[in-house]
Amino acid sequence: MFKDLLVPLSGTPADADAIRVGIDIAKTFDAHLSLLEIVALPLPAASPWGMIPDVAMEGLYRRLRDQGEANAEQRRRDMADAGVPVEVRLVESLFTDSAHMAAHCAQYADLSVVAGAVDSTADGARLHDLIAELLAHSGRPVLVVPPRNRSPRPPRNILIAWRPSSGTTRALHDALPLLVQAERVDVVIVDPPPGEQGDGPQAGGDIATHLARHGVKANVVVRESKGRDVSALLLEHAGAMPAHLIVAGGYGRSRLREWAMGGVTRELLFSNPMPVFFSH
Template sequence: MGYKTILVSLNEVGRLPQLLAAATKLGQALGTHVSGLYVIPAVQVYPSVGFEAAPQVFEGNRSFFKDNAAKVREQFEAAMTKEGLAFDFHQVDSRTPIIADEVVAKGRCADVLVVSTTNPDEVTGVERDFVEQVLMGVGRPVVVLPHQGEAKLSLDDVVVGWDGGREAARSTFDALPLLRVAKKVRVIRVDPQKDASLKASVPGADIAETLARHGVKVETQGYPTDGLDEGQALLRCADDVGAGLIVMGAYGHSRLAEFIFGGATRFVLSRLNRPVLMSH
């Protein structure tokens, strides 16, 4: 079963060219329908403080997204038309100021989502934890683009992070439509020498055999971390081979545990330098 509908979230207006490029790349590679989603958030209402009787209302984000709506729609439709893709565009006037809520609701009816991380050094009007909210809530695979750089998505060389866990299995099989059309897929097992059960075996061989039966051009590789955590190791491996996409599970631990103790998902999202497909 392949992807039939891609949903691309367009509220990161400053990353619109990169979002459109990724969506059209996937649409072309898989022959899918592309849905553009643009959310006009509700005004932000803050409770009154001190002796003020009326609550404070902030309309800045809503005004910003209303002002950019026509431009976003025009660029989305032009990009899809240029590539000859089937598409539709949805502008949602939200009842809440949380953009992620609408993306999660709409995204549950898509096969895969395309989103961008939010630049922590800029105020873009999108929630700082937008990607985390979507990953945890949507129940679908999400292709996440970095908030800076070209963010070019390529299926020439794909790195799959594999540890045998639930989230790794979910993301790997969620990514199957992309893995089938990739020129090369590398299943990476980080620090296999630390797992006694893997001695005298090829790390990742079981999942590689399954992927090969699906027609995936796959190879396996153990990757010592040299003291790095798994997220760092995956990014370094992707750098080493020039991967155009990383596939990995998201939040094998709770978000709170990752926030307190660190974790692969949190590290990769904060240091992301290329597209990554994540599933939770």
């Protein structure tokens, strides 16, 4: 059950979408919502005698802190009529980058809701780094919300991008509070692996049985890629449902920053109009 939600603010216009979804989820699960405003303080310049603060740095720190407090106070005013318990947390990041600080704070939440990275601009890169750090270091699931998305919440139709792996099974179980409320759940399996590393004698049978014991009636859909990208097949099926949420685990390379930049995950982050629930 989701009782503690975190929206790490990226300072981009897409934050508004993440906040709106966070409010909706908080209302659905009677949860507490925290907005995280991070003040990124640059390190003082190094010299042969170590890091020596100067008057210019002190002035910069003061301006950054004042701006962070002003941003947080404006958020508090904006959230006064949200209809859910809300707090705006202001934290400083000096010896670590702001994305890693967000991941640390997310360890104390059930779910992070973050704006989606839609392009390769500086804002897109910043959002992408934030998502990668949350997945790598928070140990908690991340709901990525594409800009201007208007899918119903809680989602009625959910696609699970399934394969028998630790990342995917963790995503599925983290998403159970949403799955049990859904009207339709499709478990989509692309090129199911054969043998003992597969998914039982019938692809998807074991996971469908497991979901049924949790009260989730799932439809198993097996697709052969035949040379097509896995992401294209997933998005094609999601569009046909139509899906309101995709649940996915880790795909691709072992290093998370490389994994999050390439393959299936990149397509789900950059080319997908639907929210994606990720775990790693």
